[in-house]
Amino acid sequence: MKLSILNGRVIDPTSGFDRIEDLFLSDGMVSGVASAPDGFVSERVIDASDKIVCPGLVDIAVRLGESGEEYRATLERELRAAVAGGITSLGCPPDTTPVLDQPGLVTMLVDRAGALNSAKIFPVGAMTQSLEGDYLAEMVALKQAGCVAFSQGDSVLPNAGVLKRVMEYASTFDFSIWLRPQEEFLSHNGVIHEGEVATRLGLSGIPTIAETMAVSIILMLAKETGASIHLCRLSSLSAVELVRLAKHEGVKVTCDVAINNLHLSDIDIGFFDTNYRLTPPLRSTRDREGLRAGLVDNSVDLICSNHSPVKYDYKKLPLEESYSGASGVEMLLPLTLQWAREEGIPLIVALAKVTSAPRRILGNSERKIAVGEIADLCIFDPEYPWIVNDNSILSSGKNTPFWDSELVGRVTHTIIDGEVVFTKDEDKSL
Template structure:
């Protein structure tokens, strides 16, 4: 369903509201008018609304803020583009996406930022933010002009998956960013230890003969960056943790009061290294899928808030990118539409509460970006997602009603989920509604 041309007033009755900013979790009635929440309470409001929805059995929470989603513009529009992936984000209950700087050209100049922001301005119903490059051309050598990139609108800086030349470059980058009061987004993987690998170093990868990426690659990089945070005081956000040891290092650094945070990709909470069996290229990821112990430790770290954000790490590809021998295929999955469903599964399994799910997909990411805390209270912007936690649906990447991303590279094709977004609102407008949604007009 496309965005409405005008924002109608809307009343959602008897819905379970999950407001992570205040910890509010109760069944109430919520009124939306002029793009904002204008009523939240057990009693029905006195005023009339243009439309009424019955939210019985559903959850209403702030729409997700996705800290890592590649839309492939500019430079790789044969894989996807802003138009196609905006629809996928809206169907996934996402209200804001952060684009990494590894586009072509790289986001290392204000001109590229302006180009992306110009495209984003033509997109309705989704906020699009941009990370600037930490180094020129992401080559890991000369620092990019971070001050100019920040003035152009970048919300932080990172080097995507590209390594830095050495620790001195990393230290200088943190000193520069600290002076700008900016957050550096770090993919923690030692390039020498990773050595071009493509699978977890363990029995499965060894039996399949796949080049390994050891746990030490993540641990060594984390230790280095944490020590540099101690020296510089700069804020660092670690992107896509994948190991139990990494989560332990993060928690230790936080306990010492260091300004560090981290996210994990939702699929790392659902899959393990055994999923590469049969050389399944859909399970070729960076960082690689780890062991069940790592997955369980990451789940626990998310539940306790050590890892404060869960992202999609959305990387849509054309079909040819996944048909070569496993090491030669391009890593990454199309993941916007499975971010929330994978976490809803953890709620059903008793590993997360619904309120924790809302916090890790909205509040945690907002704090990383320095944005206002998302809230569902009178006066707050109505950027919301309505979730039916019991709705069963099956992913069919060939069906445009089931799958919206142009990238069909998902390991979850054919899988039936229990729970999904059924309504996404942005600025009070309905920008997406599931076919025959459980929350129907009253």
């Protein structure tokens, strides 16, 4: 496909490029910037006037199935949702059913996803067998099968002894370990953030110290072993402070925040609204501000959607019995734009948090929007208002704290390897 994208504002965080320019794509690559290569005849022209053209979004935390369901059933649908959200590459955590701890399963997932001609999948392998935290998983074999890093997902972290061995083994081969820091014995049975709201609602809490304690242990072990660590979904101000300090000390650590934690706090739970039951929990407004500040000074490296669709019936329960999680891939871009607007962050800086920064964490080389580079692109209308509801959301997870809310900014086209895989208003197939 020879494709022309005309008059768009091209923003490329990697090269610092931000101006209105024409792009020409052929053979999966960018073949012309500003001017078409010799003999280029467009087969399709996209008028990107008043729109922004940026690298395809990279979302490192996308669960492709519903909780309690096999991912196969919904793989296609969730990938369609991801590209509708402008996402061209995504990382999937290992705590799916089945657990990604066998090379065969990883190969199967990569092959199945590859056959769908949709977003590119980067599996994160289980770091312990069955994620039980007792024995090392076959990391080398999993890596060969396509895993980009190793993790416990949201499963209970192993004890410090096992954790140390995991780090030693992984760092032997320069593998990165992704950990969501939460100390099990301090958070057991917790439903929401431990604080005034939990006390008012009579719910058991997940205290902040469950996170900071785990962060401290992980950082000390990382320092000791030299392992490279990515901390997933930080939810508290104090955790961000610990990471900031560790980065200054030269510990090889990066971290991310889930988009919902960047916008909401435990107060928003209101009267037991199950759409606000998330992992990690929404914490105080002070924590939310701490996460925002961390993004600005780069203590927090990137934003992810933490997409975890939950089956309808599992949210229609009293809060304590309901499942945790929210659909997120289609809200990642507009909520990132909203954060940028609220904080006065330049678009190019905000977009880096969902494009170039997560790309680095996935271990992929830097990629510019330039001649000769692979053309994974997202085109969006930054002013387009839309309502999150059944008509607008493709994901099978019809649950997000932003249900029925108006968001601003909508993807119009998603391009992977030079091919248009999503065009807004055309995708009625699901």
